[in-house]
Amino acid sequence: MSEEFEFKPMSFPPAVVARISPELSLQRHLAIGIRPNLRKFEEFRNIEFNDGGLSRYGSDDQIKNTSVLGSSVLKSGNTTVITTITAGIIEEDLPAHEINDDAAAVNAVFAKDKTDDSNNDIPKSQLDEYESIYPVVEVERGRVGAPTDEEMILSQKLYETFLHSKILSKDSLKVKVGLRSIDSQGKVDIYYKDDDDDSEDFGLGPKRSWKFVLYAKVKVFSRSGPLFDLVWASVLSALQNTKLPRAHIDENAADIKIPVKMRGNHGTIREQYQIICDAISRDPLKLNNEAIGISSNFGIIDIDEESIQTLQNEDSMEIDSKSILLTDIEGEEEEISSKKTISIVSDRDSKNLKSLTIIGNVSNDQLRKSFELTKFRFKHFAK
Amino acid sequence: MILSATERSYLYELLQQTPPIRPDGRSNKQFRPIQSHIGFLDNSNGSAKITLSDGSECIVSIKAEVVEKSTTNELVSVDVDVSGHRDDTSFILNLQSSLKTLYLKHISSESLNLTTKFAYKLFIDVLVISNYSYPLTLMTFTSYLALNNTYLPKITSSVDDKEIEEQPTFHDYEFNKLIGQFPIVFTVAIIGKNYIIDPNIEEMEVSDNGLIISWFNGKPISPIQNVKLNDGNLKSVKPQLILQSIDLVKEVANDVINSLNSAE
Amino acid sequence: MATTIDRRRLLGPANAKPLVFAPLPEEYQQKLQIDASKEDDIESQITRTFIKSGLITNANGSSFLELDGNIVSISVYGPRPIRGSFVEKTTLSVNLEDNTGLFNDLLNKKFCQYIENNFLSVINLSKYPKSGIDIFINIISVQDIDQLYLKLLSLVSDATTLAIIDAGIEIIDLVVSSFDYENNTVLSYIKNDEIVGILGESEDSIENLSKIIEKTQKKSIHVKNALTTHLISTSQ
Amino acid sequence: MAQLIIPGDDLPSHSTDQNSQLIIGPGIYVNPINKSIIPINSGLLNHQANSLYIESNSRRYIPQQNDFVIGKVIGSFGDVFKVSLSNFSNSVSLSSMAFPNATKKNRPNIKNGNLVYARVSNANKEIDTELECIDPTTGKDGGFGLLEGGYLLEVSLSFARFLLFNPQCQILNELVKKCKFEIAIGCNGLIWIKSDELKYTLALSKCLEKAQFLKQDELNKVFNSTFKELGL
C-alpha cells in the first residue's frame, strides 16, 4: 500500500524557532535588519552602577559592622552583577639585608658573591611591582556544587587581565601599621606615621611588614550572554570605592579561634594574632586609574545566502558584506551563532589596549571597526 | 514509618476525639515508662543511659577538662550523634544547636570555675543508638540524669593562682558533685485541635505539627520552636493550641523532674 | 576564615589571615543602636521596604527584598524533574548562600529549617509528583546579625512567599511573618490567625507568648496587605 | 618518494567535468556546504584517473564495510554477541545467526574472551556496526569464525593492510620458508598466529613486529637472525 507523503511546511512562533534552531532564528532576524534583543547592530547595552551600600565604609560616615571593604551592584539588560571586596593580611617575608644590619654583615662575609650579583642579573619582571586581586565568580544557576568551567575561566581571565593591566601596585597594598601608646590613665592612642610627613622613622618602627591581599566575590544573577565585560566593570567599580583600614600591633597576642570547615567536620584553628585593624580610620585604595578602562566584545555572524532567499519580501534589505559585526553579544541565538568573536579591554582614554582576544577568521577591517567602536563607546560611557 | 491510608485516617480520627484516644491508651499528659542507668561509664565524669519502651536508646557521657579561661570562650561543648543520620545534615545540626544554646545559657559558669585562671570545660557527648520517635526529649532527659550525677575532682591547690605558674593539683579520690539546675525539653505533637505529650512513632507520623518547649527550674524557657515530626503532611496550628500545649507542659513538668531526680 | 586549598577557585595565598577589626568606639555604637520603637512601628517599616519579583530570568520564580540594610534575593527553581525513583509528593529543599560571611553553619541550617517548615505546610505538595522544588536564599547584606537575625528570618520568609507565587506554585495562602523585637521571636501566619512557624529565642519568649502572638498577628495583617497590593500592582 | 599531502594543501587539479564519477577514498572530505573536495589527513596521495584517496597510517580502527577484522567477544545479550574491535571504541554486534548453518537451537559455542575472525557487514556511522562470519558468496565459513589458541599481536593499520592486500609484500613468503603456521590478519591492526610449537609462534610474532620498520630487502637477514636467536 503505497501512501504518498507530501510535506507541508510547518511554521513555528519566533520563540519556538529560537529554541529549535538559534542560528536560523538569528539569520532571519539579521536578514530584516534587526537583532533578537532589538538593539541596533552597533549599539552597546547601557550599564548602571551603584555601590549598593554593602561596604563597611558606606556613603555617609556610618560604619557598618561587616568585613566588606568595597562593593558594587551593576545592572545591564536583565543581568545583575554584585561584587564585594574583602581582604586578608599576609606577613611579607623581607629579604635578609632589609631585616637587620648584622644579617647584611654576615652575608657580606660568607656569601659575598652570591647575594650581590644573584639578584641584579635577573631582569626585574614588569609585573614584580604589581599585584592582582583573587576573584571568585559565581553564576546563580540553581545548582549547588563545584564551580563550572565558565566560572573558573572568568575568574582566571579576570585575574590575569587585572595583573597585566598594572592597575594595583604592591605598595598601595602595604598595611599602614600604627604604634599603640598607652598613657598613664590607660587611654590608648595610636600614632600613624603619615606617609607625606617623612619625619625620620624614630627607629621604633616595626621591622616586620604586612600587606593586604584583596579578594573579590562576584555573584551574577540571570546570565544572558558572555559575562566578562560585566564582571570586569563590576569588579573595577567595586575597587574604586574600596577603602583599606589602618592597623596597629597588639602586644598581648589575642588568640582567635577561626572556625574552618574542612570536608564537613567543624574544626577551629587557633591563630596567634598581632595585627588588629582599626574600626574607623581607613585610606582609599590607590589604583593606577588611567590603566582602568572598559571591556567590550563583538561577534561576527556570516550570512548564509539560502536562508535569505526564502525571504523574498521587500523588507529584506540587501546585506552588503557577507558578514555582520554585532556589538555586545546578548541572548542565546547570538551567543551560539557568533563563531568569530573579538574581546577588547582598553585603558582609560582607550589609547592603549590591555587585552585583546580574537577567535576565528576575523579580517583586519572588522578588527579596525571594532577598535573604532570601543573608542566611540568610551566617549559615551556613563561612569 | 509507612502508614497505609486507612491506618492514617483511623489514627487521625482517634486522636481527634476529645479527650484524644491514643493507640496505647495513654492520656494526653501521660509519659511512656523509661528505664535508666546512671554512672556506668567509669572513665567519664558523669554518664547515663535511658531506654524507652519503643526501643529508642540514648547514652550520654560527660567528661571534664581543665582549660585556661582566657583562651576558651565556651565552657560547654555538645556533640550529637544519631545513628542513621550523617552528622552534617540539618536534622543533626539543629538538634545540636538547640542543645548547645540551652546548656550554654543554663549551666552556670561558677559551678565550673576552678581558679582565677583555670576552669572546667564540659564535653557532653550524646549518642542516640536507635530512635523511633523525635529524639530531642530523650536526649535532654538522659543528659539531665548524667549532669545530675557528674563528679568533678576536688581541687587541692590554692584558688587564686594569678602569679603561680603551674597547673592546679587535684585530690586523688575525692570528688565534688556538679551542682546546679539543668534544663529539659518536652516535645508536644499537635493533631487537629488536640495536643499530646511524648508522641510515639505512629502519633508523630499523623501529627499536623510539633512543638519543642524547654523547661528550666520551674518554668518554661526559650527557645521555643515548631518542628516537623513527619515528612508528609504538615499543617498550620491555631495560636491557642500553642498556649494550651505550654500549659500542658507546665502541668506535667514537675512530676517528670521528680521522677528523674528519684532515678538512681 | 582561613582559606582552604581548592584548585578550582582563586583563593589567594594560603597563609593570609582574615582581618580582625577593633570594636567600634562609643559614638558609633549609638548610631548602630537599634531603637525599639522603630522596629515595632510596622507602618513605617512597610513604607521603607523595597520589594521586586521576577528579577532573575533563569529561575522559575524570584524576588528581591530590601529593608533597613537587610538585602535578600530569593530564587525558586521547580517543580523540576528529579533523578531517582517515583515520589508521589514533591520534595522541598532550601539552601542559603551568604555573601556577607556573617553566617555560621548552625544559623544557616536554622534559617533553612524554619523556611522549609513554613512552606511544607503551605505548598500543595501532592500536585507535583516525581519532582523537586529548590529554594535558594541569597543574603546580600545584613543590618545586625546578633540582635536582629530573626527580623532577617521574617524578611526571608516573606520574600520566599513572593518568589513561590512568582514561580506559579500552588499554595494554600500567603505565608506572612512578623518579628517581635523585645522578645526576639518570629511568628509566621497563614489565614490571618493560623501559625505555621514559630521561633522564640529570648529569655521571656514564653511568659508573654500570648501577648507576642496578639501583637505579631496584628502586624502580620499589615504585612499581608502590603504583599497583596504589591502582587496586584505587578500582575497588571 | 610519493608526494606528501597534509590538510590545507590543494588537491592536484582532478578532472572537474561532472560526468566522470570521481570516487574518493579515505582521507578526502567533501565540504557539504560548498561541495569542495579537501584532504583531511596527512599521508601519501594516491591519484588515479577517477579515484582519489590518501594512504595514511593510524592506530585507531574505524570500521568500514567488507573489512576483515579480528574481534574479542566481550559480552552476549540474547542472540547477539558484543565484540570489541579496538579498545575504548564502541563495541560492535555479531549476531549468532551470522554463522554458517546456524539455527535458533544450535548456537555457535562462543564465550566471553574468544577471538573471532569476521567481515564487517554494515558500518553506517549512525547505527551500531555489524559483523558476519559467513562468506556471502559461498555461504560457508570461508575462513571466518572462532580462532582457537594461537597468539595475538597489534600492528599499525597501514602495515596490516599492506600484509593483507599488497601483492609486493614478501613478508609472508619469507616466513613460510621458516616454519608451518596459521595466520589471520585483521584490518583493525590485530594479527593472530598459530603454529605447532610456542617457540615458532614467538619467533613469528617477533619477526612481524620488526617487519614494520624494515625495507623488503632487509627482511631475510633479520628473520634469519631472529629465528637463530631462538635456536630454531
Added chain:
Amino acid sequence: MTLESETTILNRVDGSASLDAGETKVISSVSGPIEPKARQELPTTSALEVIIRADIGVSNTREKLLEDKLRAILSQVIIGHLFPRQLIQITSQVLESGEDREYTSKELSAIVNSSYLALIDANIGLSVSFAAQDIAITESGELIAGPTKEQLRSSKSSHVVVYAIENGEPSNILFSDSIGTFTEDEVYRVLAIAKQHTGKVHQKFRKTLQEKVEKDFVWSV
C-alpha cells in the same frame, strides 16, 4: 629559535607528539574517536575534550583558561561531522613551562603546535593545517618572535597568534590572544610578523611529517 618535534612517541594512544621550543617542552596525546561519557555526547558532531596538565602542581584555573583557548582553536579545524556522538580527547602535559607563572604565551603556542602534530599522527580529520607563534613587545617597542623567559619577563605585552596554513602558506587568523599594554598598530604589526613566523614553523612541521610518513611506509616498495 630552536624547534624540534617528533611524532608517535607514545604507544598506548592513537596519536602523540612531543615539541621542544627552546625553554618550553610539551607532550601532547590524542585518543579518538572513542566512546564518550553520556553527558559529553553531541548528536551531530564529535565531542572535544581538552585537558592540559601543568608542569608543577595540580591543574587549576590557569590551565582551565588555557584549555578554553585551545578548544576555541581546535573546534574550528577538527571536522566533527565525520564521527557523530563520538569523543576526541586531546591531552597535553607541559614538561617545562619556560616562563614565569604569570605568563602563559609560550606554553600556549607550544601546546597548539604539539596538538597539531598529535592530531595529524592520530589521523583525525582536519579541514586545514595551523601553526602558532608567541611574540613579545619589549620596552622599546621592538617585536621578538619566540621570546626567552627573560625577554618575556621584561616585555610590555605578550601575544600568541595562530594562523591557518593552506598550501604551506599562512592564510587567515584562527586565534590571537594579547595581554599587557600595547597600541592598535602594534596589533597589526604583531599579526603581520606572526604570519611570516607561522609559515616558517609550518615548514619545520612539514619536514617532521615527511619523516613520519617515510617511517610509516618504510616497507612499501
